[in-house]
Amino acid sequence: MSEATHSFEESFDWVVVGSGAGSFASALVMRAAGHSVLILEKTAFAGGTTAKSGGVMWIPANPFMLAEGEDDTLEKAETYLDALQELDGGAAPGTSRIKRRAYLENGPRAVDFLVAQGVALRRGPDFWPDYYDELPGGCKTSRTVVAEPFDTRQLGEMRKRLRKGFAEFNVLLGDAARMGHMRTNPDAKKMLLRVALRTVRDKLLGRSFTTAGAALQGRMFKAALEKGVEIRFDSAVTELVRGRDETGAERVTGVRVEGARGSGTVGARLGVLVNAGGFGKDQAMRDRYMPGTRAEWSLVPEGDTGDLHREMERIGAQLAQMDQMVGFQTTIAPGTENDYVLPGAQSLTGKPHAILVDQSGQRYMNEGGSYELYCETMLRRNESVPAIPSWAIFDRQFVEKYKVADKFIDKKIPKGWLEAGYLHKADTIEGLAASIGVEPAALGASVARWNGFVHAGHDADFARGERRYDGCHFVGDPYADDPARGTIEKGPFYAVPVVPGDVSTYGGAVTDEWARVLRPDGSVIAGLYATGTSTASVMGNVYAGAGSSIGPSLTFGFIAARHGAGLGNLA
Structure with missing residues (x-):
């Protein structure tokens, strides 16, 4: 490959922008x-x-499922993904049947490859079903893959370079979820004791564990370092450099970098892979593509500012599905505004004895569904009825069993919650409605209707509880008599905002x-690959199940490197 059109200061075969799951997978393939x-x-x-995430990968027919005797096939998963596209009214630009098939075929292969590289993986919790499991091909157990907890001390001096996770413990994600039900799960206290003893033992042995997404990234980071991958930090790619190959055809030949080493250019003989995340922290891009959302509500790292989205578009790439996000409904209590991970609201309004209403007091969704659909529905509702924020409504039964913004509040309400107007509390639903500025009759009717559904054992409006x-x-709460539904009838009553x-x-x-990155006419921008949330999702405008971002990111990083290295299709 000729670099005559640009004299690079240094060159590598494969240059990767960003260090997410797909980046490490591709790097290991190339090495x-x-x-x-x-x-x-x-x-x-x-x-x-x-x-920062759960580190979950949605990989149908993965080797761990099959080893446990689960009857899953790529054909079932393909049927399911096809049905999801119909839910959305047709295929989005970022997906196609051939692309979905490539993902399904290569996901298990990528898992096998990583395990062979020393990355310890396992099946995710068996209570993590597909988010639309009622559709043809849907799975009611779990198609997920996660990493084993990781001792960060195995990274040596590079340990300080691993981004912190949200759970710095030696615990599996599924066990952590079970322990979260400490007031209804009779085994939770025993599990907590085991984790505490394990933590003490690890400390005595000089270990420092993390789990979930940080464990996945820590394990791949370690493997990449051991295989000779060079990683440079504080190094922002500001330009995709184009040149010509020996035939005279234009292609991406390298990148311009600014950062700790100053400004310079790096050649990429086989290609450049962009896996630089999304634009969650860029408010201007959010205002353009998804108005009504806020950068401060996003859990993404500080570097997710859409730089490479703009740069890929500058050199001719088609951008699509830019109005989509992986929702995470949150309730931001006083003092949590700058928390590393904001308090979630999915496990607030989805639990028994709680519902969500808009600012008119109307319930308008299945609060237990996919977090992506939850937030999309909230944004759509806000176009016709004020719904940002919406209100989580719950009662004494709820607070005696479950947390609000990661706190139990039945015995003591955290300082400032009432004073700041975050938490609203009243002896009656009518009093609660007045406190949050909602018509009392409307809120009363919504609560009464919900209570009727609970007694009937069926949510006639939104079918909450029908999916696993x-x-x-x-x-x-799988430990409750009804895991998804419970009446709101015992005062005092409470409300908090959800965004x-x-x-x-x-x-x-x-x-x-x-x-490979495509232009609007469908032609390929030679030498340029992309994966992860730098791309329009292969899932289209829906979210199939837990891990529908990381699974494709890792798999298409694997695919991109195989193509760039000339290894071809594994089929």
């Missing part, structure tokens, strides 16, 4: 093929949004089944 790899990370830490996911550990936060944006460059 296994004998090629040099450079990962350029804009921030001071490796791991991206994945490290509605009552699972992460949303409802549509996110764990990332969900749109970006359109790519093909090889993760």
